[in-house]
Amino acid sequence: MQVRPVDDLHGRPPSVVRLTTGGEEKFKDTQAPVLLGQGSPYIGPKDRIKLPVREDLEKRTFEPSVETLIAPKQITPELLENDWGDNVKNAKPIPWGWFAILALAMISAITWSLNKIEKSEKQNIHIEEEAKAIISKDDDDERNAARLIDKMDAQLRAFHNATSIGVMMPLVRDPARVRPLMEKYYGKNPIPLVQLRSIRSLTPLTIGSSAKFWAASVNQSGDIVKNILIEVNDAGQPLIDWETYVCYQPMPWDDYVAQRPAGVSLDFRVVAKPDSLFSHEFNSASEWLCFQLNVPGSMEFLYGYARADSEVAAELANVINQNGGSETFLILRLYIPEKLESKRGAIIEKLVSKQWLFVEPPASDP
Secondary structure: OOOOOOOOOOOOOOOOOOOEOOOOOOOOOOOOOOOOOOOOOOOOOOOOOEOOOHHHOOOOOOOOOHHHHHOOOOOOHHHOOOOHHHHHHHOOOOOHHHHHHHHHHHHHHHHHHHHHHHHHHHHHHHHHHHHHHHHHHHHHHHHHHHHHHHHHHHHHHHHHHOOOHHHHHHHEOOHHHHHHHHHHHHHHOOOOOOOEEEEEEEEEEEEOOEEEEEEEEEEEOOOEEEEEEEEEOOOOOEEEOHHHHHOOOOOOHHHHHHHOOOOOEEEEEEEEEEEOOOOHHHOOOOOEEEEEEEOOOOOOOEEEEEEOOOHHHHHHHHHHHHOOOOOEEEEEEEEOOOOOOOOOEEEEEEEEEOOOOOOOOOOOOO
């Protein structure tokens, strides 16, 4: 029901729209508002606006009442600042320790960087000094090598121009030991007049553990190419190895093979290689090691035998094995016993040198 004033009881009332919450059926045309006083029958509206149900609308979590909305808020001015200290007390403290650690880390990093830069600069200076020292040393080595080559050149020319043993003595290695050998050798073979035409090459050698030897390849008169060994002594003086130059033997190899002097031990420069000829006194392969012995330029050869259980046999086998089992240049002490039936046999008493050169002067025993 709705009560409303009617200004004009005799006029037609305006159209009325009834608001509903929806869901109801339309009012029937016969329904009309109740009029107070005189009026005429009213025909209700046929169309109305439908609104959603209140319960379907979204609501706030808290629906305040009218009293709450219009009630004044009581504020006491003198209490406004009371909670300020509480906020300061409840606030989290600033982590100043982390700032200190970060500062220390930055200082350490800067210090480390400066230290590295300083070390790098010092290292660069050190490297530069070392490079200069190496360059200077290389320059000195080149100058020394040039001077040494000049000395060897002069020594070779003086040696070829020598016409007597006395002139040769200052030019050769181990002169005190070699002089008697030279006198014996040149007593049968006068000093030949050989001219040095040119020096083909000079090559440093390492013999054993010694690196003080050089090999000179020279062109001599008569189109002869000769290899000469030179030792540079501690004073830097080059000296020629006369024994290898003439391939000194205590007696000619062919004469030794033919004459077979018995009962005497002699040191020969030979070329040795393993062999297997076992005959006469040396017919047991379990008791003897056999080696064929020869010298360059000769067709004569001997068979040298060393007892299998002896030290010399072990040394010979080791040296030849290191040389791949091929021909090896050695100085051997040979001995031919009295009444030996083997016509080409000889006993190897000692391995005197593992090459034709004496790296160190040999012992004075025969």
